[in-house]
Amino acid sequence: MERPRGITILGTAVILYGAYNLLGLGNYSGFAGMFKPLPPLVVRALYGFSVLYGVCAVYCGTRILRLENWARRLMVGITTVSVILGFLLNGTVMRNFRELIASGKVELPPDMAGSAYLYAAVIMALVTLFELVVVFYFTRPKVVETFK
Numbered sequence: 001m002e003r004p005r006g007i008t009i010l011g012t013a014v015i016l017y018g019a020y021n022l023l024g025l026g027n028y029s030g031f032a033g034m035f036k037p038l039p040p041l042v043v044r045a046l047y048g049f050s051v052l053y054g055v056c057a058v059y060c061g062t063r064i065l066r067l068e069n070w071a072r073r074l075m076v077g078i079t080t081v082s083v084i085l086g087f088l089l090n091g092t093v094m095r096n097f098r099e100l101i102a103s104g105k106v107e108l109p110p111d112m113a114g115s116a117y118l119y120a121a122v123i124m125a126l127v128t129l130f131e132l133v134v135v136f137y138f139t140r141p142k143v144v145e146t147f148k
Helices: 005-024 028-033 040-064 069-103 110-138 141-146
Strands: none
Touching: 005 040, 005 110, 005 141, 028 040, 040 069, 069 110, 110 141
């Protein structure tokens, strides 16, 4: 069976997103700073989930391109968890990001602070939209049938 173009495009995007996610994690202390009010154990669990999510996205993306159903199912599941965590935690992250910019610890010209915050908010919205597209697309009956 020939792989539909949508699966090719979204499977490749999942691979690239996984790599972006892994590269964007940076060091743990920077990651932990964005989740300040949360207990350290919860922050470590979130960091571990982020690493797992990135690795799964890269690996499952390659397997999705081979039309392996387990990879599709795993990506839908882990992406759903990520969307839920995003809705629960994005406010905390953005509040901590705003405080970081206002603290002056980041070398950023004062007139760029608003732009940096807006940029981060747009990126967060785009990531959430992408994840929702992944869940929606890979649960469509016609797409599910392609993997069987």
